[in-house]
Amino acid sequence: MASPTIQSFEYEEMPTVTASPSRRVQELLALCSSSIEIGGSQDLESLVTDLVNCLNSLSENVASDASDELENDVIQVLAEILKFVSSPQLDQDVIDALSFELPKVISKFADVSSRCLELVEEIVDRFVEACSPRDMLSILCEALDAARCFLSPSSCSTPLLHGLSKVFISVQRRHYEQLKVAVPVVLNALKDISLETDVQVEHLLDEALRIAISIRDVSSKLKNEEGTKVRCLLGLYVIQITAILSVSIRDKVASCVPLVVQLKPFLIYCGLTHLGLITGNDTEKLMSAVAGDDDDDFISFFPDIKLGASLLFIWAKLSPEVADAALRNDVDELRSNPVKRWQAYGMLKYILSSGDLLWEFKRHTIEFLLDITKGPSSQSNDEQIDCSQYTPSIYAALQAVILVIVYAPDAGLRMKTFEALKRILSDIPAPQRFDVLRALVTNSQSPSMTAILLDLVKYNMSRSSLEATDCATADTHVIELVELVLKPPQGGPPLLPDQSDAVSAALNLYRFALIYESRGEAGKERSREGSEVLSKKNLEKAYKEWLMPLRNVLSCSIANLEGDHGDESSLEVVCHLSRIESVLYRCIELVEEKLKSH
Structure with missing residues (x-):
């Protein structure tokens, strides 16, 4: 039995120069299957390597000459792979060996055409169904990291993100530890997609929401402390993707309100309030629950968490669909409570100092600052409240306000921002106010x-x-x-x-x-x-x-x-x-x- 198989292997090696890509892939897959029958694990590894090299060669050809003929070759190759891995008679060792290597390489073909994207997604889904969820989580995360270097990370990452959303639900234990590894990889992939010049915001949000739904489903199954941690991780994820989504908007902000509305159920599920977001209290609770005593570095994977929290409040101000019933009360609370107002200044600076957001976001932020500083300042009524711990963040907020005054595209916004500058300064108790003014003058470049x-x-x-x-x-x-x-x-x-x-x-x-x-x-x-x-x-x-x-x-x-x-x-x-x-x-x-x- 072994001799014919080996002869077949040697015979099939010879015509590889002239064989079509799909024929060559078909031969290599058949050899992978037969190598298990003769107990050749080393042959299987070698054959998988040959298959990867063949697919990489095809990918290079497509990158240099995207012709219809090559597109058809890719479709045929992916169809052969899907047919092979979908076979119920396929040995588990073979599909496991293929799952370790193929997701990374076939994701390169996802941007060739919509049909190729569908086939890649089906192949990844088949691996997710047939292989260990724990292994697939690591494999897909590695493939997502590799996809960041591709020419079109948006298309290439889509099937991998789709696969991960299914893997999350399939994981049977240690859910939090697994998610904690995967979520930062997902966020990096989403951020890369957002930076593409022709990014489709709807597509970006669809991918982000699919992951969020999976994390929520995992959390709903857990009743203990692990479930609480997963819920907190989901909260951080939703806040971070709000920042990523907002930065990706290239047109009018109002046109994307229907998209942001879809995030509202997750905020409610995670117990987040708009007042807690704008004061930073909710983000601090989430980060404390997730980071722990010895894992503060994990928070570095959420660099825009405070920007996202501030943006969620501004989105709520923009649209009743995003807001909740308590929003009007939140604004009144900010007007009457100097401490919460000072905290809000420190959060809003992330919007005002961002160089990636549309000016429309900054305009709404300035108008919101004018709204919460209406009437007499806290200086006259709350002189005894110690502002010293908030002074550094207020100073940073004023620096961001100054940036808006300097670079605002129109005189109207500059005038409103100058008024906001005066009101914020008046809101600081006199001793700290002069310290802040001195620091602003000292560091002024204009x-x-x-x-x-x-x-x-x-x-x-x-x-x-x-x-x-x-x-x-x-x-x-x-x-x-x-x-x-x-x-x-x-x-x-x-x-x-x-x-x-x-x-x-x-x-x-x-x-x-x-x-x-x-x-x-x-x-x-x-x-x-x-x-x-x-x-x-x-x-x-x-x-x-x-x-x-x-x-x-x-x-x-x-x-x-x-x-x-x-x-x-x-x-x-x-x-x-x-x-x-x-x-x-x-x-x-x-x-x-x-x-x-x-």
């Missing part, structure tokens, strides 16, 4: 934005709600901020006219501080000893190190520009510098006057 921020410092100094205990802090910050502009850390006077906006704002702030500190609040004279701005040391420092050097620079700059006769742009700059010079001389007069009184 002279125009620096000028805007210095004007906000002046605005906050003039607020009647600023208590006397905060004035010393404001004094110190004014000195630091003015010096930062008029005597830059890198040395020398400021560059003119490049930094003229910032210089003008700094001089106006210093002039205001001199007058403000002289008069005191409500027109009452304040003690000069209690004012940092009016101290002799700081007045002399300002006079010698800021104002006089700046006067020389301004005089030289104006003189040089006035030499460019007839240059209209030079005349505009001269006019601007002359206005700065006027404010400078007023500051010099005030400082000289105050020095005389010491």
